[in-house]
Amino acid sequence: xxxxxxxxxxxxxxxxxxxxxxxxxxxxxxLYIQTVIMFIGVNIIFASxxxxxxxxxxxxxxxxxxxxxxxxxxxxxxxxxxxxxxxxTGAPLLxxxxxxxxFPVVILIGxxxxxxxxxxxxxxxxxxxxxxLAIITIAVNFIIVTLINNMAxxxxxxxxxxxxxxxxxxxxxxxxxxxLFWVMTFAILTVFIIRRFVSSVYGKGIIAIKxxxxxxxxxxxxxxxxxxxxxxxSSGLAGISGGLFAHVIGYVNPGxxxxxxxxxxxxxxxxxxxxxxxxxxxxxxxxxxxxxxxxPFQILKWVIIPxxxxxxxxxxxxxLMGDKELPxxxxxxxxxxxxx
Amino acid sequence: xxxxxxxxxxxxxxxxxAVSGYQADIKEGSLNGLIGPNGAGxxxxxxxxxxxxxxxxxxxxxxxxxxNGKKPHEVTALGIGRTFQNIRLWHDMTVLDNIRLxxxxxxxxxxxxxxxxxKQYYKREREIKEExxxxxxIFGLKKEADEFPKNLPYGVQRRVEIARALSVQPKxxxxxxxxxxxxxxxxxxxxxxxxWIHKNFDITILMIEHQMQVIMNLCEDIxxxxxxxxxxxxxxxxxxxxxxxIKAYLGDEGDIYA
Amino acid sequence: MFTxxxxxxxxxxxxxxFYSMIALGxxxxxxxxxxxxxxxxxxxxxAAYLGFIFITFLFKYIFVGGGVSGWLILAITLPVxxxxxxxxxxxxxxxAYRPLRxxxxxxxxxxxxxxxxGLILENGNLALFGASSRKFPAIIHRSVISFSGVHITNLxxxxxxxxxVTFAFLQAIVNKTKIGMAMxxxxxxxxxxxxxxxxxxxxxxxxxxxGSSLAAVAGVLFGMxxxxxxxxxxxxxxxxxxxxxxxxGIGDIKGAFLGGFLLGFIEILIVSFFxxxxxxxxxxxxxxxxxxxxxxxxxxxxxxxxx
Numbered sequence: 001x002x003x004x005x006x007x008x009x010x011x012x013x014x015x016x017x018x019x020x021x022x023x024x025x026x027x028x029x030x031l032y033i034q035t036v037i038m039f040i041g042v043n044i045i046f047a048s049x050x051x052x053x054x055x056x057x058x059x060x061x062x063x064x065x066x067x068x069x070x071x072x073x074x075x076x077x078x079x080x081x082x083x084x085x086x087x088x089t090g091a092p093l094l095x096x097x098x099x100x101x102x103f104p105v106v107i108l109i110g111x112x113x114x115x116x117x118x119x120x121x122x123x124x125x126x127x128x129x130x131x132x133l134a135i136i137t138i139a140v141n142f143i144i145v146t147l148i149n150n151m152a153x154x155x156x157x158x159x160x161x162x163x164x165x166x167x168x169x170x171x172x173x174x175x176x177x178x179x180l181f182w183v184m185t186f187a188i189l190t191v192f193i194i195r196r197f198v199s200s201v202y203g204k205g206i207i208a209i210k211x212x213x214x215x216x217x218x219x220x221x222x223x224x225x226x227x228x229x230x231x232x233x234s235s236g237l238a239g240i241s242g243g244l245f246a247h248v249i250g251y252v253n254p255g256x257x258x259x260x261x262x263x264x265x266x267x268x269x270x271x272x273x274x275x276x277x278x279x280x281x282x283x284x285x286x287x288x289x290x291x292x293x294x295x296p297f298q299i300l301k302w303v304i305i306p307x308x309x310x311x312x313x314x315x316x317x318x319x320l321m322g323d324k325e326l327p328x329x330x331x332x333x334x335x336x337x338x339x340x
Numbered sequence: 341x342x343x344x345x346x347x348x349x350x351x352x353x354x355x356x357x358a359v360s361g362y363q364a365d366i367k368e369g370s371l372n373g374l375i376g377p378n379g380a381g382x383x384x385x386x387x388x389x390x391x392x393x394x395x396x397x398x399x400x401x402x403x404x405x406x407x408n409g410k411k412p413h414e415v416t417a418l419g420i421g422r423t424f425q426n427i428r429l430w431h432d433m434t435v436l437d438n439i440r441l442x443x444x445x446x447x448x449x450x451x452x453x454x455x456x457x458x459k460q461y462y463k464r465e466r467e468i469k470e471e472x473x474x475x476x477x478i479f480g481l482k483k484e485a486d487e488f489p490k491n492l493p494y495g496v497q498r499r500v501e502i503a504r505a506l507s508v509q510p511k512x513x514x515x516x517x518x519x520x521x522x523x524x525x526x527x528x529x530x531x532x533x534x535x536w537i538h539k540n541f542d543i544t545i546l547m548i549e550h551q552m553q554v555i556m557n558l559c560e561d562i563x564x565x566x567x568x569x570x571x572x573x574x575x576x577x578x579x580x581x582x583x584x585x586i587k588a589y590l591g592d593e594g595d596i597y598a
Numbered sequence: 599m600f601t602x603x604x605x606x607x608x609x610x611x612x613x614x615x616f617y618s619m620i621a622l623g624x625x626x627x628x629x630x631x632x633x634x635x636x637x638x639x640x641x642x643x644x645a646a647y648l649g650f651i652f653i654t655f656l657f658k659y660i661f662v663g664g665g666v667s668g669w670l671i672l673a674i675t676l677p678v679x680x681x682x683x684x685x686x687x688x689x690x691x692x693x694a695y696r697p698l699r700x701x702x703x704x705x706x707x708x709x710x711x712x713x714x715x716g717l718i719l720e721n722g723n724l725a726l727f728g729a730s731s732r733k734f735p736a737i738i739h740r741s742v743i744s745f746s747g748v749h750i751t752n753l754x755x756x757x758x759x760x761x762x763v764t765f766a767f768l769q770a771i772v773n774k775t776k777i778g779m780a781m782x783x784x785x786x787x788x789x790x791x792x793x794x795x796x797x798x799x800x801x802x803x804x805x806x807x808x809g810s811s812l813a814a815v816a817g818v819l820f821g822m823x824x825x826x827x828x829x830x831x832x833x834x835x836x837x838x839x840x841x842x843x844x845x846x847g848i849g850d851i852k853g854a855f856l857g858g859f860l861l862g863f864i865e866i867l868i869v870s871f872f873x874x875x876x877x878x879x880x881x882x883x884x885x886x887x888x889x890x891x892x893x894x895x896x897x898x899x900x901x902x903x904x905x
Contacts, residue, residue, distance in 0.1 A: 060706055128893040131634060135844045138837060139886045146879040193455050200454035200461070201440050201447060201468055204433070208441050211430040218390060218428075220416040220445035220508055229451060259837060263713055270710045302721035306714035310694055313711055317703030323432075 049237030058210030063141030069257035071239025075110030114239020122231035159253025273319030376565035421510030601747035614862020615761035625854035639836010645817025687810030847898030
């Protein structure tokens with residue numbers, strides 16, 4: 001009985017997961033709601049991956065969308081060339097039915113390439129900190145986006161499409177809301193894994209770097225390696241969110257990964273409070289829903305949201321949750337939640 | 341047997357020579373002092389030993405290995421613990437975490453181990469926590485384990501910092517002005533404390549200190565630095581009588597206990 | 599070859615002038631508050647629009663018949679735009695930044711607020727004026743001086759002179775006047791300065807007035823030189839100018855000024871030798887490499903961590 005109570009939180013996440021999937025497969029929730037849920041999932045991955053660097057390690061990376069772009073393009077090009085008839089390779093390189101199995105692998109490869117792109121920021125971070133590093137991240141974002149803009153192979157500024165066909169190929173095998181399934185799975189895994197990372201003595205090394213880098217180095221923490229791990233981990237997860245995003249929308253263009261997208265990630269992380277993973281998740285959900293609710297206002301949406309945020313910061317200058325997690329506010333929650 | 345052997349150490353910052361020709365041969369198990377007026381280059385020597393600076397000239401040999409040019413975390417892993425002039429704890433992390441994080445050099449599990457919670461991970465995390473609690477217990481800090489250092493009194497913070505330096509299981513402990521900012525009662529306690537650490541942890545200590553009471557009570561061998569140069573060395577009694585030291589430290593007249 | 603070389607230098611000087619003037623505005627605020635004022639590029643954009651509105655107003659209601667010298671119109675427009683832009687700058691500081699500072703919020707929250715203010719300005723403008731670009735009225739008749747194939751318009755000369763004059767003016771203010779000394783003092787030590795009896799908030803307001811006025815000058819001149827205005831023009835130029843300022847060494851006026859010109863030269867050279875598509879890619883790569891090699895920029899001083 002105790003065991004059930006302690007794991008109640010995890011169970012309820014699992015039950016919610018299954019309910020959404022079943023409802024989606026049965027067609028009870030329509031495609032629009034499904035898309036919103038998927039956007040929430042993508043944003044959870046995007047925001048919580050940035051919170052590794054900006055929240056826990058205390059750096060100010062503002063070019064996170066660049067890594068999202070890398071992941072999006074790599075996994076899109078892979079999945080389109082592998083599983084569908086396309087302009088680049090003509091016939092699909094693999095039988096389209098394999099996409100059911102290989103789809104997550106393709107997304108992961110996008111993440112791995114994005115993690116390697118993360119080196120562009122990680123290596124300068126050995127020598128630089130603070131605002132100077134922030135500038136480097138902005139420059140990297142610009143570089144990645146303009147690079148894609150100039151790559152005619154993937155459509156340049158016109159963008160790249162065909163990912164919907166991959167989803168159809170998967171649905172041809174067995175009808176099932178695959179993309180919804182994978183977005184939710186990756187989102188849950190991401191949060192889970194980041195939580196594990198920052199609660200281990202190993203991962204807490206990055207919190208030590210935030211609080212006092214000199215002390216971290218003298219207390220035997222290899223700060224350069226930890227920075228490398230944090231940046232690559234963070235950009236790799238951003239790449240995964242990008243790959244999923246591309247497949248949800250079915251179309252990517254370099255413009256969707258501009259500084260504005262990076263700003264969205266910053267908004268979600270700082271709205272949550274620096275160093276609160278639960279906060280990042282909550283603000284990713286709130287932010288996505290807010291975006292959808294304000295859709296009728298069209299462009300005014302992007303006046304209202306910043307205004308709301310400025311107001312929020314006037315009242316809670318440390319963000320919604322500061323550096324605390326949910327159970328710190330509601331100690332009773334601890335009863336239903338045991339973390340290993 | 342000599343534990344730390346420094347020959348002809350020179351450090352220049354641009355035109356400024358912070359340390360010139362420093363020599364040391366620190367015996368295992370000894371308790372050594374480094375004194376001198378402000379700006380004499382004492383902390384620079386500590387920073388050179390612990391790897392923050394690469395010496396312009398000279399060699400630092402620790403326990404038979406050449407350590408100049410090594411990174412601070414590598415030096416620490418070899419067995420040199422250190423405290424700072426201004427307390428540098430991680431102030432927004434619990435005392436227990438402060439001690440635990442210093443086990444980074446021998447975690448013995450990988451990133452994947454941490455993410456997928458390998459058996460080795462659980463074993464090591466448990467051991468690390470037990471060791472940390474044991475150390476805190478020895479230092480009488482067990483009830484402060486879940487406090488944030490920033491909320492603790494200054495004297496306790498000093499004690500936590502020394503405990504943290506010891507948690508890397510060093511053979512050599514570098515103490516940078518451990519008595520700075522302490523009241524006279526705390527200083528007396530600190531002296532006993534360092535004596536006790538020296539005996540119980542079987543450790544070699546090199547300390548910088550301005551308070552003569554501490555140095556004279558503790559150290560067997562003292563070096564006096566002025567403008568980067570060693571101007572005297574010897575036992576407390578010899579140092580007290582050395583006219584050059586008195587001149588450099590206190591001007592022409594004065595009592596060394598002032 | 600020779601003529602195209604000189605033509606490029608003139609073009610680069612003009613293009614760099616804009617970056618420099620905007621970079622100077624970033625640099626002023628950063629120097630005093632350690633705040634990356636991401637809204638600054640958008641203030642520049644608003645200034646260009648204000649110039650557009652005011653000149654249109656002048657033509658429609660005051661100088662209906664025309665026949666007024668363009669220089670006179672410019673002479674009236676500049677101070678008016680500078681005034682309104684400064685009001686905007688100070689308003690933003692009073693309403694958005696100062697309360698956060700006084701609540702002791704983390705530095706980065708102020709930066710995020712600046713980002714949000716930028717978004718509001720861009721999209722507010724977009725909502726007001728619509729997505730179509732506006733054409734800045736031509737007020738000064740373009741006269742071309744050409745010798746041996748190099749064309750120099752009077753506008754280009756005006757822009758370059760304006761950049762150098764504003765730079766000299768700022769240098770004088772920061773280094774020679776009392777309030778400039780106060781600005782430098784605040785950047786050194788935020789906590790001790792109020793104890794010295796320096797009215798910190800007044801100095802900060804003054805800084806924002808200076809920075810916004812600079813953006814106003816740059817905005818109006820930009821509108822005259824490249825008469826197509828759109829709400830996002832400030833964002834891209836602003837981010838670029840900021841990176842340029844950092845490459846020069848942010849917090850140092852000389853550095854920001856040189857950084858702006860450096861970026862101008864790099865971009866113009868890339869456009870003339872490669873293609874304009876590669877402009878952003880190569881220029882950012884060059885800036886990135888400079889920053890990796892010399893993280894504090896050309897004139898910036900490394901803040902060494904004391905151990």
